[in-house]
Every structure is written in structure tokens, then in C-alpha cells.
Amino acid sequence: MYLVKTPRLLRWYYPSLTWHKDRDQKIVYLTFDDGPIPDVTPFVLKTLKGFGVKGTFFCIGENIIRHPKIYLQVRDEGHAIGNHTFNHLKGWKTGTDSYLDNFNQCQQVTQTPLFRPPYGRIKKSQARALRQQHPGLDIVMWDVLSGDFDVQLSPEQCLHNVTRHTTNGSIIVFHDSLKAFERLKYALPRSIEHLLAAGYTFSAL
Secondary structure (H helix, E strand, O other): OOEOOHHHHHHHHHHHHHHHEEOOOEEEEEEEEOOOOHHHHHHHHHHHHHHOOOOOOEEHHHHHOOOHHHHHHHHHHEEEEOOOOOOOOHHHHHHHHHHHHHHHHHHHHHHEEEOOOHHHOHHHHHHHHHHHHHHOOOOOOOEEEOOOOOOOOHHHHHHHHHHHHHOOOEEEEOOHHHOHHHHHHHHHHHHHHHHHOOEEEEEEO
16 A cells, blocks of 8 residues: 555654755755666656656666666766665664665765655654765655555546645655556657646756
């Protein structure tokens, strides 16, 4: 189960995490989790380039090692890079020391101030420990989840999730993964078209 729009209670419980950006600015932030992946990540890059917009890619370390050329393409085309752990660890089921080790393994490659916990699941103790080791680390969550990873969801519903719930400062989650690709390739370009027509601009984090 997941919620497309992040509830206020969750934002209240984790106030030190970044859930959205400035609500006074008509700017939104596209983010992509779980890459880099052949075919999927290049599709995202081509789509973003076609619209002239930048995004933020939260990359899994082992995927970077497997597909270094795609990772370098993401970076070289001016998109922001975020750490998404080396092995896509679920924080709630992982000890803090192991979690930090996995983060640091990915950080050796990414060298980024941005981090998104896989599944959005992180213990407060893990967040504190990460920031003790890495002062200034921005732990980025979201306020709009496209649901592209959900195989039960139609591509049209995925698009609707984005267009209905996005507001000023929204951080929107897509996935550049094989599992999400069918919905991503339908919803991403149409989401960008819709939001541009509504007067939004896009920025990397």
C-alpha cells in the first residue's frame, strides 16, 4: 500500500526531511529512483532533453557500477545526482551500522549532498547518524508519488496521480526501472506537457 500524496502527519513526524520545496514558487521537481538502467534511463534523458528540463536521479550504487556510461550521461547532461544506497536497502529492516555502510559505499561513487532512502523508509536514528557523518546532507522525500512502479496501475492513472496532486514546490517521484517503464513512458512526457501548459517550470534539486 502507498499514498500518492504524502500525508501531513508523516511530514510532521519527520520534520527534518525535505518533503517539498518553496510553495510560493511555481516550480516543480522531477525525481527518478533506482537507475541507471539501460533503455529506461536513456528514455528519461531523451524526454527531459526534448522538453528542455532538468531532473534529479537518485541512483543505486550497484547499478552505477553495472552501467557507468549511462550514469556519466545523466551527470554530463546537467541533471542532479542523489544517493539511493548501494543495494536499495529498506531502512526499517536494516541496522544503523549496516545502513550507513551501504550509504557510504554508494557515496564513494556519487559524492552528492542528496539522499533518498529506498521505499522512503528510514529510522530517525539512521537519519541522525547519516547527518553526523555527513553534515549538510539533504534527505529528500516527496509529496507526489506517480505510482509508476505499481503493476496494477494503468498508465493513465499514473498520469492522473501527477497532474491531480502536483502543486507549487512539489517533489514528484518516477522510477527509471524496468518494472515502471510501461507506465513511465506514457506518463512522464504527458505530465511534463500538462505542467508546462499550467505555467510550471522545472528544476533539479
